[in-house]
Amino acid sequence: MKIEIFPATLADAEALVAIQQKAFKRLYDIYHDEGNPYLRGTDEIEKWLSWPNSYVYKIFAGGELVGGVAFWERRGRGLPGEYYLARIYVLPEMQGKGIASTAITLCEATVYNANRWTLDFPIDQITNRLCYVKAGYKDVGETREQSEGKIVLALYEKRIPTFRDIKKHLDNPIVRKIMAYSAFDPTPEAMDKKAAEFRRHDSWQLYGWVKSGELLGICGFEKHSDYVEILNIAVDKNIRAQGVGKGMITALTEQYAVPIKAETDDDAVDFYRKVGFEATAIQKYNMRR
DSSP states (O other): OOEEEEEOOGGGHHHHHHHHHHHHHHHHHHHOOTTOGGGOOHHHHHHHHHSTTEEEEEEEETTEEEEEEEEEEGGGGTOTTEEEEEEEEEOGGGTTSSHHHHHHHHHHTTOSOOSEEEEEEETTOHHHHHHHHHTTOEEEEEEEEETTTTEEEEEEEEEOOSEEEOGGGTTOHHHHHHHHTTOSSOSHHHHHHHHHHHHHOTTEEEEEEEETTEEEEEEEEEEOSSOEEEEEEEEOGGGTTSSHHHHHHHHHHHHHOSOEEEOOOTTTHHHHHHTTOOOOOOEETTEEO
């Protein structure tokens, strides 16, 4: 069964609320708390859709609308790169099929700059716990009370590696901007062609270095049978000479544990020497490489 997510709009609010009420009625019957989503209406979804850095998605399974999910970045609270999974719900008859855990993973893939995801749920709900653990979340060892102590919430988190796959975000303007720093021709037309090349070659990977919710560098590479070839590497011009480039190469070495090769020009060769590469000059395209 194919699981997909699509951005929700105001036109979807009524359908999502109807599913939400079905999904949360069981918990409302247990706790009878006034904060239960079973009691929420379309105004809440409308509010979320109007917030900056807030996202609401529809969940489809086998082509049918079966649930919804909402999350946001806590940038406005001074926590860029920290995302809160506020709510996820699936029709009761579709629960227990791995839909929610898959939808969570799909939501995570929609943003390139997350360093940490957090969520909470009633600590006595074992099914919820299993779902979140399946999606890679871990108990942070803290709890908090809700609804005047009627509910005790368990707090879970998922840490995202600093060096991670961002190939799905080739069209993001921030990704494009940093990629352009490593391009001979940084024009929009040339960068469109470069992005198309990455999409065309399944073996080409694009990783980003993200800290505190900001993309600081990118590294394009191809994994061969016995070595990794760096295709392009670039660091935001505002934080150069601060170890980001070296950090990406170190992470690449640790991830694949094979020799790394790169082709460059005289202007960039010193960078590679400083991070441990040995250089050999060749002639290519009637120029020194």
